[in-house]
Amino acid sequence: MIKVERRPVSDPGIDENAKKLTPEQIEGVIRHVLEKESAGRLRTFVETCIHCGLCSDACHYYLAYKRDPSYSPVAKVRLTLWDMIRRKYRVDAESIKMYARISYAECNICKRCSMYCPFGIDIAYLMTVVRRICGLLGVVPQYLQDQGNSHMYTYSQSWVPQDDWVDTALWLEDELRMDIRNGRIPFDKEGAEVMYSPHSLEAKFKTNLLTNIAKIMNVAGVDWTMPSFDGWDSTNQAMHVGDYETMGMVERMHFEAAMRLKVKKIITSE
């Protein structure tokens, strides 16, 4: 394993969970993800990269860390996927911690590097593959995993259960009427033109944003609605965890809510 200079970070989601890993588990998960779940893109991207470093300047981390080569996009692949493949998937828990740090924290999956690589290699995709491995192994930044768990328990990102959601929207409607005469936040209006799906924080800390949306909808005379039932939250942190099963569930609930309301389109939050 190649050592890179990094400031130590203590995150129980990564440190504590990595302690519980067994070598068989690690090898099994890597094999599953690299050989069963991924196919053409993974192999083609890994086999095509000519190690030319032309993607480096694309990454804001590389630029911000004074052109430290270990932050360049291709270096992130070198430190994770190439490392696993070269060592035939037999890597230790320390390596998994490093993979987790690189794929979760040192890449924003922003795809800027794809626009700078002469081959158009999608390093962001490769990083999501690494996240998938870490996610299945449970080595995930604690706060992020917490939101993944929240999606599983409350079907919203930040532990806002459905009854809280309805309650919040109702008092927001009261507030709305202080600014807009007869302003409405219409729930469950079947056949409406638009379903608005808020960010779950709009039902928690940033409720003024939902009020703003309601004002715009009322002023512009939009035929809109929101579901009072689960599926109202437009966010999906499970995707970032690499927990695609939960991601799929969240996604399906979201679209099913729209289908149930028979709306023409969904508008998400900013």
Next chain:
Amino acid sequence: MFEFLTSPAVYQFIRGPLVWLSFMIFIGGNLYKFLSMLSLAKKDKVVFPYISLKYSLRSILHWIIPFASTNWRKRPGMTVITFFFHTCLLVTPVFLIAHNALIKESWNFRLWTIPETIADVMTVVVILCALIFLMRRLVVPEVKFVTFGTDYLILSLAVLPFITGFLAYHQLLFAYELMGTLHILAGELMLIAIPFTRLNHMVYFWFTRAYTGSEFGAVRHTRDY
């Protein structure tokens, strides 16, 4: 070693059957790689439904024309070097008079050829550009960080035919016969290596670009250049 290479049997083998064999491996290997990539890409499910001819071509064109993409413009030095390197690398062997004489001997047709002095200059260009690539690998930190032994290997495989060809043409280092044999051997090694090393970017390039071009153009409504 040299005696071995100049012995008639080996000489005959390198200049006869091995040429055919390496061409067959080159073509067969690339075909195999290509087909297995297609079937694996099919398994990926999210590749083929999104491929768009228009955006694939747009993306490929912007990257095979010098300075047509943002990154080519941002790194003019590297762009000039890589385009000189690849153009000379592809053009020289195909349109060389000596190679075409051999083609004529075998199949009785010949392609358009380039004058020998120009071919000579182009060979030197390939060698110089390869030297610069080598220097980059040794000096530039972000390239050094991702360099492995195989990078030096593929770089050598790519330039060795040019170095040996140059030496043979100018009758330097070893006797013409021996140098010629070494040149042919180097060419054969390169052909055989292309499908099985990262030199197969020659084939994959078009497909990775097509994928990324379509993804950016048709799905994301943005440009990838």
Next chain:
Amino acid sequence: MYDGSRWLGWKEPPITYLQPTQFFYELIRDGKLKIARKIEGPVTVQDPCSIVRNRGMGEMIRDIVRATCEEFREVTPKLEHNYCCTAGSGVINYGPPWKFIRMEGGKVKMRQLQATGAKIVIAPCHSCHKTIEELIHYYHADMHVMFISELLVQTMDIPEALRVHGEKQEKQKEE
């Protein structure tokens, strides 16, 4: 979002799925929202990866900003070549242990925004919004961040019939 639909086997989302930027853009374009006043002072934008590099809506953000602000300052690099805010793909949510990575990695973003000399940054994404606000604090910059919806609420024309104080006035008249 695309990843979710694809995981479920849909090529495209089964229902038209609009980012609010496009929705707001259409409201203004179609005259459903009238802009009554403009925000003063130099304004610049952040191009969130999710809607610009991944949805190509950079020009829509700019059109909205031009319609609602007096002075728009372009950033370099812009549109799909713009830098990520360093909070994308969930990094915004990693909590205190990882805040430093956004603050240090965001140096590039901050320098770029400061170079425009703008006092307001329009960031139509929750993650960008929050992290740029934190970056401004961290680098002691003199700016603040706004959503497009905030921009619209401050500048749109509220028809008389919907105005609450209009109602009060009417009542007063009746008395």
